[in-house]
Structure formats: structure tokens, C-alpha cells
Amino acid sequence: MTAPALYEIETCEGDDGTMHPAEQVWTPCADGTADHGFIAHQGLFVAGIDGGADDDLYPVGFLVLGHQRWADTIEAAAAYMSRTHGWRDLPLYPDDDPTALIPRIPRAVHTHGVFLRHPHPDHGCACEWDDTWRMVWAPATERDVVPITALRHPAASVTAAGIPNPDTGAPATWAV
Template sequence: MTTSGLYDLVTSEGDDGTVHPDEQLWTPGEDAVENGFIVHHGLHITGIDGPTDDHLYPVGFVVLGHQRWADIIEAAAAYMAQVHGWRNLHLYPGDDPSVLIPRIPRAVLTHGVFLRHPHPDHDCGCEWDETWRMVWAPSTAPGAVPITAMRHPAAPVTTAASPNPDEGAPAIWAA
């Protein structure tokens, strides 16, 4: 899951007066596969939902590290095949194949921060325990990791809320 705003670390003061983050920072590494990423030709990729978190299928993809656009498209297709059993990347199930699908969106090189539950809005032990979410971040933010992001071709442009380099977002177009 993602949010569209830039990352802002929220902290709380503990009983002993120590300030700590409300959510812990997580850097996906060897445990990335255990947390929803797949590996395709050495790339760690996962599908992401939009800010509303109400879609059955991914509206976008994130890949760890800065990667080439063509590699992202191939990895996204592999993700959809492996996770959802799709044979192509272009349509959501039930979509009308006669409707024009916009060309595959370009990937952006940006940064994100992965936050892990617990979150102050949810008590420990709830359904959100041990889940993560990602927020876009400038490269200088604490815990920011380089990622490549791409909207799913069938998702409306506004759904994925990926950073847009043409609008001054902290991102550049992938080659």
C-alpha cells in the first residue's frame, strides 16, 4: 500500500520521556519475498494499491533499486502472472478488450520509505500487525531507499499516485 504525500516521520513520547517513531522503518532486504515481493531476473517487485487501498488488483508496481523501464515492464508482467495468473499486463479481468488501453506508462526513479506496523491507530495484535506501507520520500529522508515505480497500464492515471517528474516530484524518468 502507498500514500501519495511525501513522508513525514510521526513520533510519540514514551512513558519514560523517550521520543520514538510511531511506526518502525523497514528496509526490504532478504525478507522482501516473505513480505509480498517476487524476484524476477534479480529484481524485487511487488504490486501496490492506491491511496484508497480498495482495489482487487495492483494499480502500480514498485521495484527495489533504480531499474530500466523495459525491465520494470517485464517484471510487472511476471508479477501479474505469478501472483494473479494473468497472461498479459494490459487488462483487468472483466475489462472490455475493445476499449483502448493507454500505452504502458513510463517508470519513474524515485525514493520511498517503508513503514511497518504497529501504527497508533491500531492496537498490537490486530489484522495490520506485521504489515508494511510505503510512502514516497525525498532521497534525503531517513530510511529512504531507491525504488522504481510504474502505474499499471489498465489503472486510471490518478489511481496509482506515483510521483510525476514533469510536475516537480522528487523523481526522474527511468531510461
């Protein structure tokens, strides 16, 4: 008996009624990261992630490829916000009330994820999601996983980014 997959590649129906993959597994590499929203900062590749709401103006979390130190992840997240949004400070979102209490910068976690790119190159659908990617958290034992250091934005709610929490048994460990 085989265990069920923890992620599923989306499919679409072709003109002939057969199902085709609408995504492919994508492995980020240095050559293609800038084309997919990552920036390079002191040898680290970082991207912002949204919370899935249509009104997310700024990232609720950050992904850094590979397992990195917590301090390096914070620095990479700040660099991402500076380059992408022209923002010089990490604790608040722009236009937030500076007197609002912001919790400490959350700890980064070492975890793994699978990157899925839309569409599958052989079955392009020319939709608004063409050439975009999504990431699904996965345990290290799952096929096609990429090591990731993830950090929630300090001003985002604890559940906004859905970053795995090692204290709740998620497949992750705290970064040091």
C-alpha cells in the first residue's frame, strides 16, 4: 500500500477530453530566480509570500532558498522589502500606525517545500497564472522537495503565512 501524496499537481481538461497537467514541478536555480520573484542578497535567494487574500499589498512571509541562519533570513527579508517595495524598515507595513504594538520578529524555521509552476510547458493555457509558481510545504522525505528557511513578517498575523510551526509537530525545525 502506498501513502497518499501530500501535494497534488493541478490538471485541466484538453479539447479532446483528456486530462493534462496544468503545473510542473519547478526547481529554483540561480539563473531563473529573478524571473520568478526572488532577489539575490549576499548569496541568498529570497522571495515574499502572500497570505492568499486578494488584498495583500505586501508579503506576509518570506522564503529563503536553503537552510539559512535566522539573522541572515531577517536581513534578506529586509533587503527584499527595500528592493521590491522601497521600504526601509521591517517591523511595520508602510502606512501602519507606528504606535501599534508589533510582536518581536518571529523565529525563522528550516523546512521544505515543493515548487509547482503553472502551466505545464507542453499544455499552456494562456491564463493569468501563466509562468507563475506556488509552493506547498512538505516533509523532507517527500519527492522533489527544496530546503527552505521561512519567516513570517512581524506585522502579519501568526496564521497569515501558514508557515510550519515546529512546536505543533509540523515538519520543520527552528533556525538558529
